[in-house]
Amino acid sequence: MGCGTSKVLPEPPKNVHLDLVKKVEPSSGYKTDVCKLFIKGEGDAIKSAIPSPPCYTSPHAEQSEPRKTRVAKYRAKFDPRVTAKYDIKALIGRGSFSRVVRVEHKATKQPYAIKLIETKYREGREVCESELCVLRRVRHTNIIQLIEVFETQERVYMVMELATGGELFDRIIAKGSFTERDATRVLQMVLDGVKYLHTLGITHRDLKPENLLYYHPGMDSKIMITDFGLASARKKGDDCLMKTTCGTPEYIAPEILVRKPYTNSVDMWALGVISYILLSGTMPFEDENRTRLYRQILKGKYSYSGEPWPSVSNLAKDFIDRLLTVDPSDRMTAFQALKHPWVVSMAASSSMKNLHRSISQNLLKRASSRCQSTKSAQSTRSSRSTKSNKSRRVRERELRELNLRYQQQCNG
The missing domain is CATH 3.30.200.20 (Phosphorylase Kinase; domain 1)
Incomplete structure (x- = not known):
């Protein structure tokens, strides 16, 4: 978006x-x-x-x-x-x-x-x-x-x-209807891709909605994982631990923040964040201040308050909880996530309530807020630049006046 x-x-x-x-x-x-x-x-x-x-x-x-x-x-x-x-x-x-x-x-x-x-x-x-x-x-x-x-x-x-079908959340907003069953179908495709990557020793390290694109505009389009600029590929027998600090702040796993060697479980944390957004249109961890944001992530504290969470099934929340686990050893793997009851049942036993209105409203509200923040930041930078240019012009004028007075004194 x-x-x-x-x-x-x-x-x-x-x-x-x-x-x-x-x-x-x-x-x-x-x-x-x-x-x-x-x-x-x-x-x-x-x-x-x-x-x-x-x-x-x-x-x-x-x-x-x-x-x-x-x-x-x-x-x-x-x-x-x-x-x-x-x-x-x-x-x-x-x-x-x-x-x-x-x-x-x-x-x-x-x-x-x-x-x-x-x-x-x-x-x-x-x-x-x-x-x-x-x-x-x-x-x-x-x-x-x-x-x-x-x-x-x-x-x-x-x-x-x-990929010509657009980003995941753009499609959700345009669709008009979105249920837990729709969410599990999306996540099943992404999890299939992530499980395949992890089997090859590849960790994406920047999974987020912007990197999940629909292949074509049709209703039956598959979802594709893109952007491997931060991915890490390990050959068989290599040390599976990674140390580079990288990713997108809101999706970074706690173990990366504390600079511990980490595994491909960081992708599963990011999928937990994506799942939370997918079902609500809001972020589990969000703050414009990076320090406060990182503290939220380190504590692993998030809530299921506000719309549409009262209409979301306990199975769906359990799925998210098992991914947004601070201890990576307790986090589900891609294989385990695909076997989770919520995904296996395609949400058949959970609420089929249309969550679209709440999700789209939250997504649009967040996009609008981020746009305003960006414009505000640009305006601040522009203001600083203008003030800087103005002060520079004042200094130059003062120097010219001093130089002129000095020349007049010399000639007088």
Whole structure:
């Protein structure tokens, strides 16, 4: 959803007795793409499947340059092997070291996404190697599929399946009806994918609703797990413990915050958070202050108060409780979660009440609140910048006046 939670690596909270988080600089953060540069004039409503940072291109330069010239220059950046096989259609996302474009296979007319990563930068090369290491090993119906790879000295072109059905919660809001049975069907697909990853020794480490996309807009569409930029792949026999502090704050497991070596159970904690949101449209742990947010997570304290929780079954709440367990050894595995009575029964014995109204209202309220917070933060930064520019202009004027008086004194 718009103004959703961005991928942020946690910062160490201040005034907390536990040394919670080692500060890690994010390798590639994505935010909303404000440029919406389209290769062809195919409409203005194409939503970027991959969030991207603000574009710093001068708007005047964009307006002065004819569209055909811009298109030709953009296509010229692609390796001839890529353009010989694919028609470049639209830029749908951008990151610090990458661009994502929608393309069409010239022979089959099948749409795909190509992720172009600049590997001349060390950070881009590391992200690329990590993602390729995972995607080359996986083949599952609920995981985004890597089709082929083109490599040059400075760039890598990853051709992947294109998910056109939108994000999970956008579909829920548009659907008009959502029950516990619908929730279990969604979670079953995600759990199938996660169980497969864990069997291969792969931990996603950034599971969240924004990374769960529908393959197509149809009602029978499958859900696909995407974005393996933070994933960790372990070969058989390797130490299964991980130590890197990474993820999105609201979904980070307690053991990561206390900098303990952790396992793939961190994905199961994130699925507990997703399940909670899926059934209510609200977050189990949420606070704009990172220190307070991390304290909530460490305590594992959340509640089932407010709508629509009175209408949610005890089986569903038990499922969430067994995932949002602070001790990772007590947390359900993906295999156990798939065997949980709530998932196995497809909520047949639980309430079939339509939870849509409460969920959608809560989701929209949260999105609106986050948008306002973002605008407020941007306004504050803009105000600070204006004040800074104003004070700089005052200082420059004072220096000019002092210099002028000094020259007058010398000449007088």
